[in-house]
Amino acid sequence: MRTYWRQRNDLVRAAGRHIQRMQKALTQMNLQLANVLSDVSGVTGQAIIKAILAGERHAHKLAAFRDCRVKASEEEIARSLEGNWQEDLLFVLKQEQAGYEFCQKQMTECDRQIEQYLQQREDRSRGASLPEEKRKERLKKKKGNAPQFDLRAELFRISGTDLTRIDGIDVMTAMTILSEEGWDRSKWKTEHHFVSWLRLCPDNKVSGDKVIGKGRLPTNNRVTIALKMAASTLWASNTYLGAQFRRLKTKLGAAVATKAMAAKLARLVYRMLRYGMPYVDRGAEFYQAQHRQLQIKYLKWKAGNGYFAADLRRCVLCPCGESQQAERV
Structure with missing residues (x-):
């Protein structure tokens, strides 16, 4: 499993390098997709790049591939696609796109192999059901x-x-x-x-x-x-x-x-x-209250050992996590 996962991580890094070189080629042609798209490997970015490699050069036709989730308008995307179409840079873009697609294909094969390997392993859950996913924000994207x-x-x-x-x-x-x-x-x-x-x-x-x-x-x-x-x-x-x-x-x-x-x-x-110990989150407020009590206990100890605490009622944590200092008498 270690070998499969390491190979997959290597492919993820290789795909990222292909994306960087694609972005470099686009920038050199003055195609400023990075100004309107957060990721050229997304749905809109890939649709535009594939259309460019297929021979499309009209900015508004390329902008029509905009996905509804993109914040930038078609007009803004079209303005970012008014560049120069250099043959050598288009060749580089084609090569890097092919390399990126190859890495994606290899990652899919790794996923199938990892899934097959995991399914053959011993079941240690003892029939327990999978707990509900804790953080709902993970489900958004x-x-x-x-x-x-x-x-x-x-x-x-x-x-x-x-x-x-x-x-x-x-x-x-x-x-x-x-x-x-x-x-x-x-x-x-x-x-x-x-x-x-x-x-x-x-x-x-x-x-x-x-x-x-x-x-x-x-x-x-x-x-x-x-x-x-x-x-x-x-x-x-x-x-x-x-x-x-x-x-x-x-x-x-x-x-x-x-x-x-x-x-x-x-x-x-x-x-x-x-x-097999379960993890239970007690919340940020519980930690802050717990730490506040420790600070008050510490200041009371100092007060009983020759230190002076002006007003223990004010010994609460400030937002930065600091407490009031006690002075030795």
């Missing part, structure tokens, strides 16, 4: 490079748990985790060993039982990269993990906060796969 079958259902069947219940982890990230590591977590004694294997733990420089410095643990582990990307999406999430990430980002910076939240996600993944 399907990613263009998403598998052409129900990957989430197959992953639930072979692993017995739905990793997409964890905030930030989508089905593509879950597939990367399971394809790279499998679903057996017994080879890592504890979740701390798992996090250390992912190189998401601190690299403390210890001398004389004292931490004299901290370093970074570089890695090209695909799961580590996927978890960091998943953690970075929590910035706008109105969830418990989202609130925690925003506080850490304010306090420690984006890089450190992303690594810390990736380690948090890794621990949650370990618990779900090793012990």
Whole structure:
């Protein structure tokens, strides 16, 4: 499964490079489709490019291929198609379009092979039904490079748990985790060993039982990269993990906060796969209230140890996650 998934990811990257070179050829011909279309690999973009390669040069006829979901009008699209038709650049466009279509065809074959492989694996769900998808916003738009079958259902069947219940982890990230590591977590004694294997733990420089410095643990582990990307999406999430990430980002910076939240996600993944523990989001408000109580408890402790807290009733979190400072008397 790892080989199939890696091959598919390589094809996705190759298709992206073809799209970039197609965009470059269009720009060199002064065809500014990027100004009116967010993606030339979409329905409208592909229809226009195929018509150009078929010999159509009239701007308004090309603009007529506009899909109803495109925000730009036909007139705006037509103005962006008033360019020069250089034979050499049209040849490049043709070659890159053929390369892109070939990658799409290969990805479809990979999807069929992955689906066939997953269907042959042992069912570990014990007859349990697939949980309802947690985040409804996922249903609004399907990613263009998403598998052409129900990957989430197959992953639930072979692993017995739905990793997409964890905030930030989508089905593509879950597939990367399971394809790279499998679903057996017994080879890592504890979740701390798992996090250390992912190189998401601190690299403390210890001398004389004292931490004299901290370093970074570089890695090209695909799961580590996927978890960091998943953690970075929590910035706008109105969830418990989202609130925690925003506080850490304010306090420690984006890089450190992303690594810390990736380690948090890794621990949650370990618990779900090793012990079958369900993940329940308690919400951003619960985290903020919990953190506020910890801050008040801390200030009360300081007040009882020779520190002065002016007014504990005002010791609530501000939007940036900071609290009032106590002064030593």
